[in-house]
Structure formats: structure tokens, C-alpha cells
Amino acid sequence: MNLTVGVVVTLVGGWAPGEDGEKIVDLSYGNTCLxxxxxxxTEGCELWTSGINDDLSFFFWRNVDLSIGAVELFADGNFTGRLRWKSLGDRQTVTLYDAEDGNGAAYNNVKGWGDIKEVPVVPKKEIIAPFNLMASSADNTSGLTSVSEGVNxxxxxxxxxxxxxxxxxxxxTVETSDQYFAVKYPYTRTDTSSRSQTKTVDLNITQTVNAPPKTRYKATLLVTIGQLPATEYVTTAQRWYEQPVANSQIDYANNSWYKRTEEVRLTLTGSLACRIFVDMQTTPL
Structure with a gap:
């Protein structure tokens, strides 16, 4: 096809005339619409991918106002729940209802896109569930030592x-595809966002050993630092949104925001203390 900008041709499959037999463009009497x-x-379209190749009944065309935008519904399983309205403003909302009279199940998670990129729905608050780092499985280790000498x-x-x-x-170093993840476990975030962040953790370790009476002693503290291999961790995030999103529940205890539990996947690399060893040597006076 090679259509002029602003022209839309709609293909309808399985159409049957309505009760009066004259509603030619009444989509309620059709099946798949493309x-x-x-x-x-010049553009191409494979009719068989939508199942309309052997079901096509009629088509109609019209000129549309592109400044108004369009709503896109994706039936493919990889895009479940995804809708788009390219000109949907920040203060505009769209709700789809199961019944034609506005009753029944409703879906209102229709995100707005700007002229260039998506306008995301940013949470007002989030809490990331804590998780454990298995530093004992680290490899390529190095060591730090501290020595205390004296006489008892x-x-x-x-x-x-x-x-x-x-x-x-x-x-x-934390890397995640989640746009609203920051480094801290557990934590509550209200205004920061990061996709990749490196955090340095201060190491403060104290061990107590006993020096025998009448001896000269030398106590050595060894801390092994292991290099963590890149490992993916999975945890959950509780997020609160100012406007309702899919599968959210209103939380009156938090400004009547809409709360939803979401999965967070992240990859961690870096170095952590994984082993501590103390050696005590003494010599009688």
C-alpha cells in the first residue's frame, strides 16, 4: 500500500449486516479490524498474522486528524495490557469498559506518549524488599590486614x-532495567531514580582476642575481600502512584495513593568482605 499521510484504510473481517441491513461501517457487526x-x-502488511487473510469482508477509508492521535490495542501475548495514545496529555486519562454502557470491568492503565518519547508513570513512593548477597561464593580474592602488638x-x-x-x-555496582531503582537495601525512595549506580561501603571490623599474662603478643586481623561475579537478583517493590494503574489498590494510609507490588530484577557486581581471620602469637616474658 502507498497511502497519503492522514488517510486510514480499515479492513474488516467477518462482517454481517445489522438489523436494518444498512450499517455498512458499523464495526459492531464485524470481527477483526485492521x-x-x-x-x-510504500508499506507492507501480512494479513495472515492477524487472521484476517481468509476472513476479509469489506473495507472503508477516511481522512483523520493526526494531531488528535490514536489508541493502539495489542492482542499479542507479549504486549498484554499495553495501550498507547500518542498525543495523550499529562492531565488526560482514558478508561476502557467491558460493557458498552460503561459498566463491567474497567481498564485505565493507558499511558501517554509525547511527540518524541514515552511519558512514564512515575511512582510517588516505593519500598524495595531486602535481599541477601552471597559474598562467600566470591572469587579472585584479596586481603586487608591490621596488626596490634604489645606486652601484657x-x-x-x-x-x-x-x-x-x-x-x-x-x-x-547495581545495574537494572527498572527505571526507578536506587541503591540501598531496604530503603524508601521518594524522589531519586537510577538505572546504574556504584556505591562504596565503608569497612569497619573489630575483633577481640585474649593476651595471656606475662607475654609479648602480636594479633593480626585478616579480612578477605572477594570479587563478586555478575549475578542477577530478584526482589519485589511496593510502589505508590498518584493515579490508578493496573492491579493497584487504593492505600488510604499513604495519601490515598494507589499501591502495587512489582517485580524488580537487578545485576550486582563488585567486591565485599567475605571472610575474617584473627591470628594471635605470644612470647613469654
Missing amino acids: DLVGTGT NSTEVQPIAVSLNNSNSQTI
């Missing part, structure tokens, strides 16, 4: 504290 939208260039001249056992502080050995 819109061919004019772009000013008393006749009693003396506790000795060995501490290690490091501000740059533990680094975690």
Missing part, C-alpha cells in the same frame, strides 16, 4: 581489640 495508516511511503605485664588475661577500617575496598 487499520492501514498512511505514511506517504599483668598476671591476668587481657582482652585485646584489633580493628580494621577501610573506605574504598568494598564497592558495589
Whole structure:
């Protein structure tokens, strides 16, 4: 097909005349409808993909106002629940009803697109459920040490504290396809968003060992830092939206926002402390 911009041809399958036999463009008497939208260039369309190839009954065409936009409904399973209205403004809403009189099941998760890109529905608040990092499975390890030496001249056992502080050995990078995920476990977010973020975690470890009486001692604290392989983690997020979205419930305790539980997938890489070892050596005085 090669249709002028603004011209739309609608193909209708399985059409049968209505009660008066004259409603030629009444879509309620048809099955599958396929819109061919004019772009000013040659376009192709495979009728068999929509099942209308052996069911086509009639067609009609009209000029449309492109500034109004269009609503797209996707029947394919990969796009379940997805609708688009390219000119839908930020303050406009669309609701589809199961019954023609506006009763029955309703669907109102129709997102607006701007002229260039999608206008996302941004949550007002979210809480990410915590999850565990398995640092013990790390490989390519390195070590940090701290040494405490001294003399115990008393006749009693003396506790000795060995501490290690490091501000740059533990680094975690989070990558996620979720647009509204930030680094912190667990956490509540109200205004930040990130797709990739690196966080440095301060390392502060103190271990206590006993120095025997009348001895010279040397206590060594060893902390093993493991490189975490890139691993995908799955958790959930509770999100609150100002306007209703699919599968949400109104939460009167949170500004009457609409709450929905969603899945979050993320990939973590970096380095974490995975093992701690203390060695105590003593020499009698």
C-alpha cells in the first residue's frame, strides 16, 4: 500500500449486516479490524498474522486528524495490557469498559506518549524488599590486614581489640532495567531514580582476642575481600502512584495513593568482605 499521510484504510473481517441491513461501517457487526495508516511511503502488511487473510469482508477509508492521535490495542501475548495514545496529555486519562454502557470491568492503565518519547508513570513512593548477597561464593580474592602488638605485664588475661577500617575496598555496582531503582537495601525512595549506580561501603571490623599474662603478643586481623561475579537478583517493590494503574489498590494510609507490588530484577557486581581471620602469637616474658 502507498497511502497519503492522514488517510486510514480499515479492513474488516467477518462482517454481517445489522438489523436494518444498512450499517455498512458499523464495526459492531464485524470481527477483526485492521487499520492501514498512511505514511506517504510504500508499506507492507501480512494479513495472515492477524487472521484476517481468509476472513476479509469489506473495507472503508477516511481522512483523520493526526494531531488528535490514536489508541493502539495489542492482542499479542507479549504486549498484554499495553495501550498507547500518542498525543495523550499529562492531565488526560482514558478508561476502557467491558460493557458498552460503561459498566463491567474497567481498564485505565493507558499511558501517554509525547511527540518524541514515552511519558512514564512515575511512582510517588516505593519500598524495595531486602535481599541477601552471597559474598562467600566470591572469587579472585584479596586481603586487608591490621596488626596490634604489645606486652601484657599483668598476671591476668587481657582482652585485646584489633580493628580494621577501610573506605574504598568494598564497592558495589547495581545495574537494572527498572527505571526507578536506587541503591540501598531496604530503603524508601521518594524522589531519586537510577538505572546504574556504584556505591562504596565503608569497612569497619573489630575483633577481640585474649593476651595471656606475662607475654609479648602480636594479633593480626585478616579480612578477605572477594570479587563478586555478575549475578542477577530478584526482589519485589511496593510502589505508590498518584493515579490508578493496573492491579493497584487504593492505600488510604499513604495519601490515598494507589499501591502495587512489582517485580524488580537487578545485576550486582563488585567486591565485599567475605571472610575474617584473627591470628594471635605470644612470647613469654
